[in-house]
Amino acid sequence: MNATPTASETPKPSDSYVQSFARGLDVIRSFSASAPAQTLSEVAARTGLTRAGARRILLTLQTLGYVHSDGRLFQLTPRILDLGFAYLSSMPIWDLAEPMMETLVDRVHESCSAAVLDGLDVVYVLRVHTHKIMSTNLGVGSRLPAFWTSMGRVLLAALPEDELRARMATLPRERYTRHTVVDDAGLLDRVAEARAQGWCLVDQELEEGLISIAAPLRNRAGQTVAALNISGQANRTSAQAMQAQFLPVLLDTAQAISRTLGTRGR
Amino acid sequence: MNATPTASETPKPSDSYVQSFARGLDVIRSFSASAPAQTLSEVAARTGLTRAGARRILLTLQTLGYVHSDGRLFQLTPRILDLGFAYLSSMPIWDLAEPMMETLVDRVHESCSAAVLDGLDVVYVLRVHTHKIMSTNLGVGSRLPAFWTSMGRVLLAALPEDELRARMATLPRERYTRHTVVDDAGLLDRVAEARAQGWCLVDQELEEGLISIAAPLRNRAGQTVAALNISGQANRTSAQAMQAQFLPVLLDTAQAISRTLGTRGR
Incomplete structure (x- = not known):
């Protein structure tokens, strides 16, 4: 277990680094007690992604059932627990x-x-x-x-x-x-x-x-x-x-x- | 909240679907109580990814601190709890x-x-x-x-x-x-x-x-x-x-x- 790079320090894309995956995890982590429901613009601002980039990640999360949207606001669904809490069960x-x-x-x-x-x-x-x-x-x-x-x-x-x-x-x-x-x-x-x-x-x-x-x-x-x-x-x-x-x-x-x-x- | 497609049903890549992100989430979910520590080959077999694809995802997870490896076996780290915690705290x-x-x-x-x-x-x-x-x-x-x-x-x-x-x-x-x-x-x-x-x-x-x-x-x-x-x-x-x-x-x-x-x- 090493100290982990923050977003600003994350490595550049290479054949051993999948940047779109790393960005997707950043999108998940952008939700919090102070930001439980976010617009596309808010997610983009919080993660440093473009609106187009944030949109693709959010729609992917929505397709997989990890995010719910009313058309304007996005929220995480409880399916997210399958990720973090798989660790505990392991x-x-x-x-x-x-x-x-x-x-x-x-x-x-x-x-x-x-x-x-x-x-x-x-x-x-x-x-x-x-x-x-x-x-x-x-x-x-x-x-x-x-x-x-x-x-x-x-x-x-x-x-x-x-x-x-x-x-x-x-x-x-x-x-x-x-x-x-x-x-x-x-x-x-x-x-x-x-x-x-x-x-x-x-x-x-x-x-x-x-x-x-x-x-x-x-x-x-x-x-x-x-x-x-x-x-x-x-x-x-x-x-x-x-x-x-x-x-x-x-x-x-x-x-x-x-x-x-x-x-x-x- | 809709029923979620399983891996075999996931959509094809498009401008609104980031397949590498979806595959990365599959890798996280491949760890479980029955598979707490996996080799590269085991992860590839469980997710249906190629060895090269699984390796890139695992190394990305390792760079971000979500996965720990002793060189042969990969395991999730407690940082993975941040993902589920984002949902709960939201x-x-x-x-x-x-x-x-x-x-x-x-x-x-x-x-x-x-x-x-x-x-x-x-x-x-x-x-x-x-x-x-x-x-x-x-x-x-x-x-x-x-x-x-x-x-x-x-x-x-x-x-x-x-x-x-x-x-x-x-x-x-x-x-x-x-x-x-x-x-x-x-x-x-x-x-x-x-x-x-x-x-x-x-x-x-x-x-x-x-x-x-x-x-x-x-x-x-x-x-x-x-x-x-x-x-x-x-x-x-x-x-x-x-x-x-x-x-x-x-x-x-x-x-x-x-x-x-x-x-x-x-």
Whole structure:
């Protein structure tokens, strides 16, 4: 998994790059919460395509049932989920992980998630909520900056040192809260600590009040393929209390899930 | 939302159809639980592409970060979730619906889901599980045949009569259980009943032991845009008991969610 070029950096067409395909994926991604229904002109503007180019892609998507149009506005259809979510169904790990995560949530009464690393982000692949008003509302496919999340630090800790430093070199820094560590030395320390102890706790570095604790999920070859976390609220449970109460059961569950993972999985 | 052509029926290239894009989407869909990691030859065989064609698409996906390769085997990366996520986040309804569904689950102690109609299927777009061993394990993006699910019948009931009959004409029939209704007249009766009463209960027609009850979610224009259900187990709760205990709270929640829906949403 490497950092991915943005649209402006995408390669020129060649015999190993299909630009019309790449542009089509850009059109799909141009739909969002702030642009759920778009006109042809809006899609063209958002993707940098010509109107003619955007029209061909939209009509192709419409022919295949991925886009619906009332003649003026285009919207994605639920068939789009066949693309993204084919990924989830291709990871048999989660079928086995989910009931174990549910048992964990029943014991700790906090939400539990699994995520993988993609460039500088963690991407949620499974979430089991506890039914509390304050439960966080991040769905599958959501992204958070890896360097300031417990799952991210656990996953970054598994990278070779040169790869870790290469990613840090491109890292945008933001002081999300007064606790956020932003300097290279501080971040490398935190990642090294996660590597040494085999788990990681992040105390309100990404959001005031949010504490989370994570452990790696490893395949039979010992490679870290994902991370598992429990997240809680500082006003209910201190960092110390989370470590004391949740760490043992988190590590137990992570090991139990890891034992179910094949060597071919990621 | 119309039924979608399969690969063998896809149109020929023209100035309004981008075949390389359509082929690229086929490559993404070729990955599945039974084929999570594929060689170039496997992808070519599954999609009907030449090896050279499959290679160009795979390398494009790799350049964009959607596919990872160890040199021999190709796998989708979590970035692929961005595509499905574009659809889900383009439906702002779910942010508001989720906490209301969690409250419902807390009251009834059964799982609650929301789904939309796509051709002959319902597609799950949001699920809130109750933490029980027997909770069903269908994730977001999963499909079930609309004519034999409570959400499906509620959604089909909102179609114009000619559209409903057109879909029935292409409907594959399967006797899933001894309770499954398979004849046209019986199915039309059930859909008409859902339309007349404004909700629907399906008692073990798709799977022995599975009962579910559904209500429509309507936008401000009164159009049915999705359905909400509660599913339960026949050995815990009879159909009569589900109707008595769950229907009032299901209808309350569906109306509360409907009130939050704009006229532009689907």
